[in-house]
Amino acid sequence: MSRRSEPTVRSCVVSRLAMPSDQLIRFVLDPEGRVVPDLRRRLPGRGVWVTARKEIVAAAEKKRLFAKGFKAAVTVEPGLADRVGMLLEDGAVQALSFARKAGEVVTGFTKVETAVAREQLAAIVQASEAADDGRTKIAAALKRRFGRTDAVPVIRIFRSEQLDLALGRSNVIHAALLAGRASENVIERVAALARFLGEDGPAGIGDDGREIEPPEVPEKTAP
Numbered sequence: 001m002s003r004r005s006e007p008t009v010r011s012c013v014v015s016r017l018a019m020p021s022d023q024l025i026r027f028v029l030d031p032e033g034r035v036v037p038d039l040r041r042r043l044p045g046r047g048v049w050v051t052a053r054k055e056i057v058a059a060a061e062k063k064r065l066f067a068k069g070f071k072a073a074v075t076v077e078p079g080l081a082d083r084v085g086m087l088l089e090d091g092a093v094q095a096l097s098f099a100r101k102a103g104e105v106v107t108g109f110t111k112v113e114t115a116v117a118r119e120q121l122a123a124i125v126q127a128s129e130a131a132d133d134g135r136t137k138i139a140a141a142l143k144r145r146f147g148r149t150d151a152v153p154v155i156r157i158f159r160s161e162q163l164d165l166a167l168g169r170s171n172v173i174h175a176a177l178l179a180g181r182a183s184e185n186v187i188e189r190v191a192a193l194a195r196f197l198g199e200d201g202p203a204g205i206g207d208d209g210r211e212i213e214p215p216e217v218p219e220k221t222a223p
Contacts (some may be wrong), residue, residue, distance in 0.1 A: 006008040008020070008021040009021065010024055010026075010049040011048055011049065012024060012049055012051045012056070013048050013049060013050055013060055013065045013066070013068070013069040014050060014051065014056050014059050014060050014063070014065060015051060015056070017051075018137065019051070019193055021041070021049070023039055023051065023052055024049040024050060024052055025038075025039065025050050025051075025052045025057065025084060026038040026043075026047040026048070026049055027047065027048045027050065027111075028043045028044075028045045028047055028048075029045060029046070029051070029070060029072070029074060030032065030047070032075070033072070033073065033074055033075050034074070034075045034076070034077060035048075035070075035074050035075065035076045035077075035080065037080075037083070037084050037087060038154070039084075039088070039091070041197075046070060046126045048065075048069035048070055049067055052192065052196050053084055053164065053195065053196060053197060053198060054081045054084070054085055054196050054197060054198065055081075055198070057080060057081040057084055058080075058081040059096040061076050061078075061080045061081065062204070063189050064076075084196065085193070085196060087191070087195065088189070088192055088193040089162075090195055091189050091193075092157070092158075092186065092189040092190050092193050093158070093162050093165065093166045094166070095182070095185045095186045095188075095189040096125070096158070096163075096166040097165075097167070097168075098182050099177060099182040099183050099185070099186050100104060100166065100167050100168065101182075102180060102181075102182035103178075104122070104177060104178045104179075104180040104182045104183045105125075105167060105175055105176070105177060105183075106119070106175060106178065107167055107169055107172050107175045107176075107179070108173070108174065109134060109137075109138075109173070109174045109183075111176075112124070112174045112175060112176045113137065113138065113141050114136065115176040116138065116141040116142055116145055116176065117141060117144070117145055119176070119178050119179075120178065120179040121146065121151075121152045121176060121177065121178065121179065122152065122172075122177040122178060122179050122180065122183035122184065122186075122187060123152050123153045123154070123155055123176075123177040123186070123187055124138060124142070124152060124154045124155065124175075124176055124177070124185065125154075125155045125156075125158065125159040125163070125174070125175040125176070125177060126138070126154060126155070126156050126172045126175075127156070127158060127159060127163055127172065127174075128156050128157065128158065128159050128160075128171050128174065129159065129160055129173075130156070130174065131173075134173065134174060138154075138174065142206055153187065155186075155187075155190050157190055157194060157199075158174060160173060164174065177215045186196060
């Protein structure tokens, strides 16, 4: 019997626990011996696997476990965990852009409210700075349609400027993802980012309809 559908299992270099590879991040060495993330698991060479959580990647760097995993002298440029987070975030934004090109995104408060009432939804997307009034009205629309406010996931991990970039419009605050493969990819990418940041719910985004929000960012002080 074929076992191809079963997830590949790898061991985390930090915890030493074996788990499905989709719960880990693969790292490889570039030609200069620098540790780089291989998020798509396509780069050649020996791989070292780390649980896909920001604090675990940071621990691997701090404890110098990459050299042990590669069994070689390696270079880990400071801030590796932050760079991985940025790559995951960029991937989620890019996936949202692809969903727009596939015709699976509706933007604008009125159009989103209408989509909630009529369309087959995959998720609601709201800018992290969305006002309470708009969020409450969309929640009310969801309750009118489905009898509950958590019928579909609500993604709040993007800033408005990120939504503008992905969706090719200005001042995007509310959007709806319509059912389709491109929208599923957005949800998968957002779930991966949320898990990495430690914001995941049961089985990732979507199972409980909860909001996925960004981590708090300390305010910058004037020089």
